[in-house]
Amino acid sequence: MTAPLPVPGTPAVPVLALGNILLVTLQGDLHDGMAEQLQQDITERIAHSAADGLVIDVSGVDIVDSFLGRVIAEIAASARLMAARTVLCGMRPAVAITLVELGLTLPGLETVLDAARALELFAQAPSGAGPDRSEGGT
Amino acid sequence: MQVPEQAGADSAAHGLADFLERRREQLAQRWADGPLFRTVFTVSRDEAVEACKAVVDALSEVASTGRLESVGAPGFGEVREQLGRMAASRAGRGFTPAQIADEAAGLRTAAVELLRDETEDRPDDEARDVLLALTVLMGTLRLVIMETTVSAGEELIARQQLQLLEVATPVISLWEGVIAVPLIGTLDSARSQVVMESLLQAIVEQRARYAILDITGVPTVDSLVAQHLMKTVAAARLMGAECVVSGIRPAIAQTIVHLGIDLSSVLTRSSLADALAYALSRQGIEVSQRAAGANPR
Known part of the structure; x- marks a missing residue:
């Protein structure tokens, strides 16, 4: 199966590298072509770099439909196959309610409040989720 | 005529x-x-x-x-x-x-x-x-x-x-990063919607890592209420907060089992105190009794 060629003029979703972590910020509408392109970009970046973590920031997304839910789940699954841990962050309350009502609870995907928390998580336990996510709470 | x-x-x-x-x-x-x-x-x-x-x-x-x-x-x-x-x-x-x-x-x-x-x-x-x-x-x-x-x-x-909707669903901050919603009275769709919205809003505002849903005051739990609870737990998880359901009374526990509702995806504790203790220990906070004779601060 060959990936479709990117439509000329389609803005690609930027993938930022922060050390060993890749940061993807989704914003607004993500249509089919962009989603395919993004999936390809991410898997290649993971393969060609030492990245072991992927943070998907959805704080700029107002509307999540079943398509976007599936794209996120697929990205996470392929990242996991390449030994990178995926953390989803920045979901808005309205989006969370919509996803739950749609029955898309994104099982098996780690979720945190915002990007800062996601980076914190990687800083504490670089190799997978540890049982003791201990941090000074006071 | x-x-x-x-x-x-x-x-x-x-x-x-x-x-x-x-x-x-x-x-x-x-x-x-x-x-x-x-x-x-x-x-x-x-x-x-x-x-x-x-x-x-x-x-x-x-x-x-x-x-x-x-x-x-x-x-x-x-x-x-x-x-x-x-x-x-x-x-x-x-x-x-x-x-x-x-x-x-x-x-x-x-x-x-x-x-x-x-x-x-x-x-x-x-x-x-x-x-x-x-x-x-x-x-x-x-x-x-x-x-x-x-x-x-x-x-x-x-x-x-x-x-009544506004009054009946307060979100309480128990500790830094720990919030709780004591649910009182019958949970219907409208109310659980309000609970979910205010809980998620509080998670964002207080940057909470743990949310406790206390159902001590809920008189009956049927499959619909259980579904609402599970939805709320799932939504809180998507926001990056772990949800604990506390205060399930013996009668309600039996009802849930008899109805065949699977709550295994939901973390439960018997009381609000237990749930708070769980949330604190997960954050590495230890609450201990002062040694005898120690000066109170």
Whole structure:
């Protein structure tokens, strides 16, 4: 199966590298072509770099439909196959309610409040989720 | 046959409108002494008379348009609010709608007496028609009063339901990063929606890592309530907070098992204290008793 060629003029979703972590910020509408392109970009970046973590920031997304839910789940699954841990962050309350009502609870995907928390998580336990996510709470 | 009857009814209605305009002052004076107006306008009698005049004007306007039986006649529009206020005030004193209707019927008696005095010397068909028209019109007024009474009650119920929603779902901050929602009363779809929204909002605002749903005050749990709980837990997880359900009473635990509801995806603790202890230990916070003799800070 060959990936479709990117439509000329389609803005690609930027993938930022922060050390060993890749940061993807989704914003607004993500249509089919962009989603395919993004999936390809991410898997290649993971393969060609030492990245072991992927943070998907959805704080700029107002509307999540079943398509976007599936794209996120697929990205996470392929990242996991390449030994990178995926953390989803920045979901808005309205989006969370919509996803739950749609029955898309994104099982098996780690979720945190915002990007800062996601980076914190990687800083504490670089190799997978540890049982003791201990941090000074006071 | 129909045309003369219609014409007769129209002339009776116009006769009634004339009568109401002519006797506006006397009628208002009589009504102002009746219990319905007197007990609402307690400050001054003049005010009651003014209110009565407004009602009489409305009635004569309705009579002149000939729509005696129409509750929605435009003439009633102006006095509707005033009547509603009166009805609400009577209802506030513990009067039932039936009693308010009886008082409204008292208005008719006064009007009929006045009309009788006027037409005593000419007991012809026309006088009888006007009397009939008056009776119909007063019946309509009574309906309007009843309608405003009922709608005032409905508004009250709707307002209180809204207040109940707000009052019944507080989100409490138990510790830094730990919030709790003590649920009290029956959980229906509307309420669980409010709970979910306010919980998620609080997670964002307080940057909470742990959210505790305490259902000690929920009397019954059926499959719908369990579904709502699981949805709330899933939504909180998507926001990056771990959800703990606490306060499941023995009877409710048995019901859940008997109904075959799978709550295995939901973390549970028996009491709010246990849930808080769990959240604290997960954050690496230890609460211990001070050693004997140590100085209190």
